[in-house]
Amino acid sequence: MHLSPSVHSRLATGVIRTTPLEGETTVSWITRWAARYHLPPGPYLRAVLQQEGRATVSGRSGLGTELYLNTAARERVAAYSRIEEQVLACVLPAWPLDLDVLRHHTGPAAHWQSPITTYTVASVMAGCLKCTAPRSGGRQVWQYRGWHQRVCRMHRIWLVGGEPGYTGLAQIPLDHLGQGEAARVLAAHRRHQDLIDQGEMAAAAWQWARGAIQHLYTDQDSRPLPVSVPWNRRLKALAERAGCGVYRPWDIIARDLVTYPETLALASALATAADQQRAAAPQHFEASLTEALRRLTSLNTTHGVEHLARWLAQHTREELQRWLSSISGDRTAVPLNVPALTWALKRRLSTAGLSRTHEPVGTG
Ligand SMILES: [Zn+2]
Numbered sequence: 001m002h003l004s005p006s007v008h009s010r011l012a013t014g015v016i017r018t019t020p021l022e023g024e025t026t027v028s029w030i031t032r033w034a035a036r037y038h039l040p041p042g043p044y045l046r047a048v049l050q051q052e053g054r055a056t057v058s059g060r061s062g063l064g065t066e067l068y069l070n071t072a073a074r075e076r077v078a079a080y081s082r083i084e085e086q087v088l089a090c091v092l093p094a095w096p097l098d099l100d101v102l103r104h105h106t107g108p109a110a111h112w113q114s115p116i117t118t119y120t121v122a123s124v125m126a127g128c129l130k131c132t133a134p135r136s137g138g139r140q141v142w143q144y145r146g147w148h149q150r151v152c153r154m155h156r157i158w159l160v161g162g163e164p165g166y167t168g169l170a171q172i173p174l175d176h177l178g179q180g181e182a183a184r185v186l187a188a189h190r191r192h193q194d195l196i197d198q199g200e201m202a203a204a205a206w207q208w209a210r211g212a213i214q215h216l217y218t219d220q221d222s223r224p225l226p227v228s229v230p231w232n233r234r235l236k237a238l239a240e241r242a243g244c245g246v247y248r249p250w251d252i253i254a255r256d257l258v259t260y261p262e263t264l265a266l267a268s269a270l271a272t273a274a275d276q277q278r279a280a281a282p283q284h285f286e287a288s289l290t291e292a293l294r295r296l297t298s299l300n301t302t303h304g305v306e307h308l309a310r311w312l313a314q315h316t317r318e319e320l321q322r323w324l325s326s327i328s329g330d331r332t333a334v335p336l337n338v339p340a341l342t343w344a345l346k347r348r349l350s351t352a353g354l355s356r357t358h359e360p361v362g363t364g
Contacts, residue, residue: 160172
């Protein structure tokens with residue numbers, strides 16, 4: 001890409017300094033930085049890394065990608081950004097990662113690929129706009145966050161777990177659930193931190209619980225939800241208050257929110273089952289679930305809690321066994337996969353032209 005002489009000279013002198021935010025994805029930072037030169041991130045990166053007119057950049061930039069750099073590229077980018085490498089390494093989680101694909105390059109080299117995440121840093125999420133705007137000039141910031149960090153308590157916002165580059169809805173005000181439900185989510189969120197403090201096992205249990213609950217929710221044809229499960233009611237209220245109707249990928253985003261307290265309860269019961277193998281017996285697991293639902297979901301009827309615990313225990317029996325196998329070292333036992341937002345978004349883009357409301361709530 002040809003850059004105008006003025007852009008090149010500003011680039012070279014680094015007069016525009018864009019500070020990264022804590023936990024930000026490298027691509028989010030570069031995108032914000034490039035935008036200040038009115039450039040997309042790809043051409044901007046090439047301009048920074050080029051040597052004798054050529055830049056070594058592999059992989060495809062776009063929806064759902066993160067940017068990885070080798071040592072020489074990190075030095076180059078840091079020099080242009082006018083920010084010390086140690087600072088960037090502390091703030092940008094992907095910055096210090098050395099990918100095999102970049103190791104054999106001696107000059108500056110970069111690679112685009114899906115973000116690498118772990119159990120504890122579970123996903124890339126849109127940062128709360130109100131929290132980040134003062135430092136990002138109002139631009140969307142994407143951050144690595146744990147699932148227990150999905151709520152901005154200060155602004156009562158549910159943050160969208162998605163992919164860098166996703167341009168749709170980035171956050172849902174909790175009050176769109178109604179005051180009572182918002183309070184329940186906030187109460188569950190406080191307890192989520194306690195669960196995470198129990199260690200990596202509990203963080204892994206969350207992934208399993210999320211997979212199991214999302215599959216139960218999207219399989220309503222063969223396994224209808226009991227009346228005591230209020231997920232559909234919550235989703236409908238959320239859509240009405242948001243004034244948007246239930247469409248993709250909004251429903252995929254919203255499902256995590258409307259199932260949040262119950263997912264937390266299941267994660268807690270799975271973590272307990274891992275601690276006390278006896279809880280794997282069906283009656284013990286149901287008792288453990290009843291206790292967790294009572295404690296974490298603020299459901300106020302004994303009958304409702306017991307009914308839900310029975311239903312959940314019955315439908316997650318296989319998942320429980322696979323979870324216990326996985327912590328005993330069975331590498332073939334992995335959590336159920338939750339449909340990615342990128343997938344939903346691509347599908348939506350491929351059907352562009354359809355009215356949003358024409359797409360019904362489906363199985364994802
Ligand atoms: Zn906030």
